Amino acid sequence: MSNLSSDYAAVCRLMTRLFPGQLEVVLHDLRTGKIVGIEGNLSNRAVGDESLVETESLEADVDDADIIGPYAQTNWNGEVLRSFTAVVRDEDRRPSGLICVNMRTAAFAAAADLLAAFSAVGQKPRSKALFAQDWREAANALIAETLSERGVTLVTARRTDKVALVAALDRAGILEMRGSPDYAAKALGMSRASIYNLLKDARREGASAGDNETAEVA
Template identity: 45%
Template sequence: MNWHSRYETVAEAIAALLGPEAEVVVHDLATDRIAQIVNPLSRRRVGDASLLDLEAGDLAPGKAVLGPYEKAGPSGDRIRSVSAVLPGEDGRPAGLLCVNLGLGRFDAAARLLAGLFPPVAPRPEALFRRDWREAVNLILRDRLAAAGLSADRLDRAGRVALVAAIDAEGLLEMRHAAAYVASQLGISRATLYADRAAARSRLAA
């Protein structure tokens, strides 16, 4: 039994999960040939040259996973790939398992969606001068986007910092604002006031 036969079902499972836009390839480093390919979007076949041209040290210890990285497909579409080093019987690198996800259809869908809407014009500030809800929403959007989190995934320190930013603009003094902010953050008003107290205490320290 060849060493790469143990990875055949793994390659098939990955391709089944990711669907028709994913190609999964097992490369044999000893022969520099393709040992297995599932869903061959690149039009390669088992036995074709891998053309990896690896040098000593390219697969040094600690480089078990390479990527994700991008490359181009036969039609020029973007492909996002990741490669995993496969050990042989002696534990040394014997092959690579490469997963190539075609992004052509995703990019086409993004262009289609972008074309449905005209370019955004500058916001007419006069319409929002007194809209404290919009001001709160902008702070929430910008802070959460910078943190890469949704409101329900903030820890207390992050939530206190967010409440501090809202409080610094005086927005919590607006009528019904506390209830609105608490609702947006998924917390009670009591928790919101506790967070504001903690924020003000840290600012005064």
Template identity: 40%
Template sequence: MTSPIHAHIPVADAIARLFFPHVEVVLHDLDTGQIAHIANGYSKRRPGDASLNDDGISAEGEADIIGPYAKRNWDGRRLKSITAVLRDTDGKAIGLFCINQDIETFAALGDQLKALTTLPDPAPAASPLMAGDWRETINGVIGDYLSERNTALAGLASGDIDDLLLRLEARGIFEIRNAVPYVAEILRLSRATIYNRLAAARSRRQPSGETA
């Protein structure tokens, strides 16, 4: 049986096409806990991926419109996002219609587009509904690291990457199932390389005379 979420796919595709390449639209199926559709996907997520976490998600008690709220993409770019809760004829929440706008390019245009890109200061975090997304946690750690150094992923030296891996490890990221492949894809490293570089970085940080 076709999910009622699929009826919203043309709307998602239309929005993504109109605002291409700056807007990504993601449809979450609350019944399966998976991404049902993604239009103009630039967040390295795919249909069939878990929506937020392995425990599933629920929109019960949420307002029909959530946001706008601030997010980070995997490459540190700032996103302005908004979510609509999709309901059936009985009012039961069946899905989430999420629009993610990449505002980095617009911000560079200056004051002319300021009204379009400005977020409240400090920008509100995502609602508790979105708080369990481990990908968003990883994106935030990487984004903060890049912001501190005023650089992009492509500008990181080898030592910077090792330092970033140690920071991710300190945050417990690599204890999350499927986190290592996700980080590997972002950094364009193999999983084996990540483990090897982490081991070497730990060794360099360990005071001389101590053993692991």
């Protein structure tokens, strides 16, 4: 067993155990031009096979972290593998070996397709009869939009942000809908009394802003 193989065999085994059946790790010894270790075999290669690595052009492909990739490879069965390669260097910083990690992509592609099938993309337009009067959905969208514009979440929102949220609901006429104060209180994680207090502040601030605009015009 070469020094390279003994030094990195455990690391190669560890990586394949993180993703059982999904990763192949191949250890190349550039001094001998041979594969000296392989875990999670996906490519039907074996220890002792020729590495078939062009060492002359290796340095041109390596980044500052001594990594090459990601790049795509086609396996013997036609499956596309997503691959990375780490360069192992000796004491003189010369490349002495490669750790090549090949990941199967079929399972991830299938999962992505499944998620896409359940997403809103490509769905038929929603029924106007069902959603035209759904002020709750409008409230949800307005809350999310206002939070995004102010760069906060419900957890991090301060009182000024909450005033802005209630003001947005008020301007949209949502708080005039039957049951809306209770719904808004639940959506914003506060009491109904807090909603009314914030509404009072929002309308007061809105009136003050209107007065200021009138004064400037005059």
